[in-house]
Every structure is written in structure tokens, then in C-alpha cells.
Amino acid sequence: MLNRIILASKSKVRKEILDKNNIKSDVIPSNVDEDIVKNSLLKEKASPEIISKNLAELKANKVSLKKTDEIVLGADSVIDLNGELISKPETREEALTILKKLNGKSHFLISSVCLSKNGSMIWNYTDKASLTMKNFSNEELKNYLSKISDETLYAYNVYQIEGEGRNLFATIEGDEDTIMGLPVKKIKEYMESL
Numbered sequence: 001m002l003n004r005i006i007l008a009s010k011s012k013v014r015k016e017i018l019d020k021n022n023i024k025s026d027v028i029p030s031n032v033d034e035d036i037v038k039n040s041l042l043k044e045k046a047s048p049e050i051i052s053k054n055l056a057e058l059k060a061n062k063v064s065l066k067k068t069d070e071i072v073l074g075a076d077s078v079i080d081l082n083g084e085l086i087s088k089p090e091t092r093e094e095a096l097t098i099l100k101k102l103n104g105k106s107h108f109l110i111s112s113v114c115l116s117k118n119g120s121m122i123w124n125y126t127d128k129a130s131l132t133m134k135n136f137s138n139e140e141l142k143n144y145l146s147k148i149s150d151e152t153l154y155a156y157n158v159y160q161i162e163g164e165g166r167n168l169f170a171t172i173e174g175d176e177d178t179i180m181g182l183p184v185k186k187i188k189e190y191m192e193s194l
Contacts, residue, residue, distance in 0.1 A: 002194040005115070006072045008063040014075055017182045023191065028067065030059035030074065038087065048080035052112040053126055060116035072116045077181040079157065080108040080128075088157050095145055096138075098158045099168075104135040106171075111178045113187060123190050127183040129174025136168075144168065 003024060007015060010029040018025045034055060041051045053076075060074025079086035081101060089095035109131060114124040136144070144164065145153070152160055159165030161172070161179045177184045 002071060002191040004071075005191075006063060006067055006070055008059040008072050008074045011075070011181060013180050014182045017177055017180060017184050018073075021184050021188060023184070023188065025073070028063050028072075030062045032059050032062055034076075034087070038085065042085065047083065048078045048085040048108075049110050049112075049126060049128075051085055052076045052078045052110045053114075053124065056112040056114040057116070057121050057124060060114040061119050061121065064116040065119040068118050070117070071122075073187070074114045074116065075111065075182055077109060077111040077157070080110055081105065082107075088154065090154070092145060092150075092153070095153055095158050096141060099133075099136075099141045099145070100138070102133045102158070103141065104133060106130060106132040109174070109179050111181050111183055113183060115187075115190065125183060125186045125190075127175060127178040127186070129172065129179045131169050131173075131179070132171040133168050134170045 005023065005025050007018060007025040007027050008030040010027065015025065015027060037055055037058060038051055041054060055076035056074045060072045064072035086098055089098055109129045110126060112124065112126040114121050116122060147164055159168055161176065175183055
């Protein structure tokens with residue numbers, strides 16, 4: 001069984017999920033320019049799922065080229081609203097725009113993970129969760145955002161499912177770890193098989 005990996009992400013949430021599941025990890029952010037990759041793939045009409053998979057693989061491969069003979073975990077999460085890719089907000093205004101788009105609708109949260117060694121993918125997995133947001137007024141959405149710190153907002157996308165964000169949803173179907181950005185059960189299964 002493999003018991004130590006490198007996490008190619010500066011996501012505190014992903015690190016916490018690994019720690020909680022007794023997977024030892026060193027953090028080495030990939031520093032991939034996600035916007036360039038996303039824009040290129042969107043021009044090719046790639047689906048949000050393909051974009052998520054590609055970014056997870058790119059992050060893992062980039063770090064594993066430098067850290068040869070070690071297993072590197074790359075991860076990426078996106079929102080798929082009827083085929084439209086929604087990325088993490090960079091400002092509070094963007095966060096409000098995203099919440100207005102999701103308001104009263106169902107969407108998928110897609111999380112992809114990839115394990116790489118020596119610059120090549122050795123395993124990957126993508127999971128989807130379905131979330132349906134309740135209907136809120138613009139004031140209620142602004143009020144929700146005012147309760148969330150910047151760090152939380154930019155780390156967890158627009159909703160923090162294990163906190164205040166759970167109240168945004170009428171229904172949540174899927175794995176909670178997937179929604180938080182790391183389908184850890186499948187990672188553990190694969191690591192145990194090694």
C-alpha cells in the first residue's frame with residue numbers, strides 16, 4: 001500500500017481531506033495557469049467534465065516531472081450549469097453573479113483527480129454531485145456572501161457545503177468529499193491496491 005503522496009495543490013480543503021483520511025502528503029502547488037487551459041479547451045468546445053479532467057492531469061504531471069519516482073495527486077473541480085463551465089470567483093461581485101446564475105436551478109459539481117508518476121498519468125477518476133439551489137432574493141444572496149470570509153469564499157468556490165453553504169440547497173445528491181473537491185474514497189481504494 002502506498003502511504004505518502006505529493007499534493008499538487010495549495011487547497012487547504014484538499015489537504016485537510018487527505019489528513020482526515022490518514023493519507024500523508026507534502027504540498028507542492030503546480031502553479032498551472034488554469035485560465036489559459038480553460039480558455040483553450042472552451043474554444044475546442046470541451047465539456048466541463050473534460051476540462052476538469054485535463055486540469056487535474058496537467059497539475060499532477062507538471063509536479064511529477066520534477067519529483068520523479070514519487071506519486072503526485074492533481075485535482076480540479078468545476079461547476080457544470082447545463083453545459084456552461086463556472087469557475088471559482090475572483091471577486092465578491094463575481095461570486096454574487098455565480099450565485100444568481102445558480103439560484104433556483106440544478107447543477108453538477110464535477111471533481112477530477114489524477115495520480116501521476118514521472119510526468120505521466122497512472123490513474124484518474126472523475127465524480128459528479130448534483131445540487132439544486134433554493135430560490136433566494138438578491139438581498140438574501142448578498143446577506144449569505146456577507147457572512148463568508150474572503151479566504152473561505154475563494155477556497156471553496158461560492159458555497160461551503162460543510163458550513164453556511166448547506167442552507168443554500170434544496171437537494172444535494174452525491175459524495176460530500178467530491179463536493180469539497182476530492183473524491184477521497186476512490187483515491188484510497190487505488191492506493192490500497194498498490
